[in-house]
Amino acid sequence: MKILVPVKRVIDYNVKVRVKSDGSGVETANVKMSMNPFDEIAVEEAIRLKEAGTAEEVVAISIGPDKAQETLRTALAMGADRAILVKTDEIVEPLSVAKILKAVVDEESPKLVVLGKQAIDDDANQTGQMLAALLGWGQGTFANEVKIEGEKAEITREVDGGLQTVSLDLPAIVTTDLRLNEPRYASLPNIMKAKKKPLDTKTPDDYGVDVAARLKVLKTEEPPERSAGEILENVDQLVDKLKNKEGVL
Amino acid sequence: MMSGVDSDVFEQLVETVGRFARERLIPEERRVEEEDAIPEDIIDEMKAMGLFGLSVPQEFGGIGLNVPQEARLIETLCYASLTFRSLIGTNVGIGAQGIVMDGTDEQRERWLPGIASGDIIASFALTEPDHGSDAGGIRTSALRDGSDFAINGTKRYITNAVRAGVFTVFARTDPEKTGADGVSAFIVPADTPGITVATPDRKMGQRGTKTSDVIFDDVRVPESAILGGPDRLHRGFRTAMKVLDRGRIHVGAMAVGQSQRMLDIATDYALERKQFGKPIGEHQLVQGLLADCQAELHAARALVRASAETFDREGKAIVEASCTKYFCTEAAGRIADRALQIHGGAGYMAEYDIERLYRDIRLLRIYEGTSQIQQLVIARRTLAQRAGRA
Ligand SMILES: Cc1cc2nc3c(=O)[nH]c(=O)nc-3n(C[C@H](O)[C@H](O)[C@H](O)COP(=O)(O)OP(=O)(O)OC[C@H]3O[C@@H](n4cnc5c(N)ncnc54)[C@H](O)[C@@H]3O)c2cc1C
Numbered sequence: 001m002k003i004l005v006p007v008k009r010v011i012d013y014n015v016k017v018r019v020k021s022d023g024s025g026v027e028t029a030n031v032k033m034s035m036n037p038f039d040e041i042a043v044e045e046a047i048r049l050k051e052a053g054t055a056e057e058v059v060a061i062s063i064g065p066d067k068a069q070e071t072l073r074t075a076l077a078m079g080a081d082r083a084i085l086v087k088t089d090e091i092v093e094p095l096s097v098a099k100i101l102k103a104v105v106d107e108e109s110p111k112l113v114v115l116g117k118q119a120i121d122d123d124a125n126q127t128g129q130m131l132a133a134l135l136g137w138g139q140g141t142f143a144n145e146v147k148i149e150g151e152k153a154e155i156t157r158e159v160d161g162g163l164q165t166v167s168l169d170l171p172a173i174v175t176t177d178l179r180l181n182e183p184r185y186a187s188l189p190n191i192m193k194a195k196k197k198p199l200d201t202k203t204p205d206d207y208g209v210d211v212a213a214r215l216k217v218l219k220t221e222e223p224p225e226r227s228a229g230e231i232l233e234n235v236d237q238l239v240d241k242l243k244n245k246e247g248v249l
Numbered sequence: 250m251m252s253g254v255d256s257d258v259f260e261q262l263v264e265t266v267g268r269f270a271r272e273r274l275i276p277e278e279r280r281v282e283e284e285d286a287i288p289e290d291i292i293d294e295m296k297a298m299g300l301f302g303l304s305v306p307q308e309f310g311g312i313g314l315n316v317p318q319e320a321r322l323i324e325t326l327c328y329a330s331l332t333f334r335s336l337i338g339t340n341v342g343i344g345a346q347g348i349v350m351d352g353t354d355e356q357r358e359r360w361l362p363g364i365a366s367g368d369i370i371a372s373f374a375l376t377e378p379d380h381g382s383d384a385g386g387i388r389t390s391a392l393r394d395g396s397d398f399a400i401n402g403t404k405r406y407i408t409n410a411v412r413a414g415v416f417t418v419f420a421r422t423d424p425e426k427t428g429a430d431g432v433s434a435f436i437v438p439a440d441t442p443g444i445t446v447a448t449p450d451r452k453m454g455q456r457g458t459k460t461s462d463v464i465f466d467d468v469r470v471p472e473s474a475i476l477g478g479p480d481r482l483h484r485g486f487r488t489a490m491k492v493l494d495r496g497r498i499h500v501g502a503m504a505v506g507q508s509q510r511m512l513d514i515a516t517d518y519a520l521e522r523k524q525f526g527k528p529i530g531e532h533q534l535v536q537g538l539l540a541d542c543q544a545e546l547h548a549a550r551a552l553v554r555a556s557a558e559t560f561d562r563e564g565k566a567i568v569e570a571s572c573t574k575y576f577c578t579e580a581a582g583r584i585a586d587r588a589l590q591i592h593g594g595a596g597y598m599a600e601y602d603i604e605r606l607y608r609d610i611r612l613l614r615i616y617e618g619t620s621q622i623q624q625l626v627i628a629r630r631t632l633a634q635r636a637g638r639a
Binding site: 034070073074077185186187188189191192195 | 254255257258261262264265266268269273294297298299300302303307310312
């Protein structure tokens with residue numbers, strides 16, 4: 001069985017993100033980037049399936065700028081066998097990503113595509129679902145546990161108020177939630193070996209996908225700053241304030 | 250210049266080690282302090298990560314970093330407690346470098362792969378009860394007996410002796426000579442009959458690290474155990490000095506890593522703690538303390554880098570390495586003192602990390618050549634150079 005794992009290069013989760021002064025987006029120049037944490041979990045899960053003998057090959061794919069190679073190298077260092085970079089400097093929306101992934105799936109015929117449930121930059125939470133729709137495959141989103149038995153996948157999902165288990169026919173789509181596993185650190189020798197693993201470079205054109213944006217971002221803003229609290233003398237003052245100043249009573 | 254690792258790959262190594270230090274090691278520091286031991290699962294993770302093989306050449310299963318790269322990675326690792334570094338320290342540095350630099354092909358093949366993986370811990374046994382700074386005067390003897398040598402003597406403060414698989418032992422093979430000339434280095438498996446490792450010492454800081462006396466009682470080794478082969482009989486002290494030369498840059502890098510940590514902690518505290526109605530960081534005298542830390546840290550880091558590059562380019566850097574160890578470790582002492590001062594009473598309390606870091610870094614000015622010995626090396630070379638003799 002072959003597993004395809006899409007990985008996205010995003011602003012590192014430790015970075016305090018700043019909005020560009022013209023409000024057109026967030027500042028990404030000279031900002032530390034790394035693999036989307038949910039995608040790390042996806043890579044880890046795929047590698048575990050390989051280590052358990054369930055999968056034979058793990059292919060990592062990233063759609064993004066040249067630098068996304070670094071993210072792919074991380075996936076390779078963790079244990080993926082080979083990688084594909086679909087190179088574009090555009091901001092690629094979930095639907096375009098899903099279309100490219102569909103074309104890659106048609107070419108590679110994996111039995112399983114494991115994606116992060118969302119990327120921490122745009123929090124869209126759409127790519128896996130759109131890909132499932134385009135392919136007409138079953139989907140197990142927000143996975144907390146993945147079990148493969150023969151031609152079926154049993155996915156335990158994190159849903160409001162508990163866990164739900166679904167059974168899918170393979171091939172299928174899985175999107176990972178935070179508690180699925182704890183991703184490993186790539187070892188230093190494996191980071192060095194990763195450099196020698198195959199990494200193919202393609203473009204969206206190779207797959208006949210037009211990545212032009214369909215959505216227009218109107219404005220990006222910093223969250224409002226929390227203003228300082230005020231200590232009042234007594235309850236009367238509080239009631240007065242809530243009634244007359246804040247208008248909540 | 251030694252090849253080292255490609256720079257793009259190297260950046261990934263730094264990134265990974267930095268993350269490992271922050272996410273895995275720092276959270277374990279208190280447990281290590283309380284239990285006076287590094288948990289086994291952390292030891293296994295450090296092995297799996299490949300940290301024991303940083304400076305072992307790739308052909309023997311190591312990472313094969315050059316000296317500037319080793320320094321940068323050690324600085325990164327030493328953002329976490331020095332105790333973790335001590336575990337890998339002898340394999341990366343003094344315990345293994347003798348074999349890397351001067352070992353015969355057979356010796357390297359026999360020992361380096363295990364050292365790189367961490368399955369064999371390598372210890373360096375030079376210091377004795379009566380010979381520390383005066384290492385050239387060691388009394389442990391290795392006298393020829395037929396085709397063997399019989400080693401007798403006591404070594405002191407030997408890091409990682411309790412875990413050692415192999416010792417590099419320095420012993421006097423020429424009893425006629427009293428100085429460094431009559432000393433040879435031997436590679437001695439730790440299970441050789443006659444070796445006793447004493448109970449680990451109780452220390453001021455770096456709890457979880459292990460040093461012990463090692464007693465050699467008629468320990469018999471063949472001629473092939475001489476580091477570098479029989480040709481290097483009586484020439485072991487030069488190996489020791491070369492190993493320590495490289496090690497001094499490594500210790501400088503350790504000091505830089507810890508200094509950065511202490512400055513960060515002190516800065517966070519200065520932002521948070523309020524006195525006289527504002528964060529203490531807004532009081533100019535506290536700013537003075539922070540500025541002095543930052544300036545010395547920058548100087549120390551730049552010095553490590555410059556010396557490491559010289560070592561790589563020229564194969565040695567005697568004055569540079571001594572200046573580096575001397576300046577960086579003394580600066581770390583001053584930075585520790587200021588960082589603690591910024592904490593006020595809290596800095597004296599075990600609850601705050603600075604109290605432990607302050608004790609931990611004290612060692613850096615003592616081992617691998619005390620500050621005074623570095624001053625001697627630097628001054629003698631400086632005088633000799635000017636006098637036209639060097
Ligand atoms: C935790 C720890 C781990 C260690 N690990 C190892 C190890 O793995 N292997 C190993 O072989 N050794 C190890 N050592 C030993 C270490 O290298 C020595 O402690 C160090 O070299 C100093 O020697 P000493 O302790 O005998 O001090 P001494 O040499 O007795 O020095 C005492 C004082 O006198 C000063 N002094 C000495 N000679 C002179 C001089 N000529 N001019 C001016 N001042 C002088 C010194 O600077 C110092 O201040 C370790 C030590 C410690 C504390």
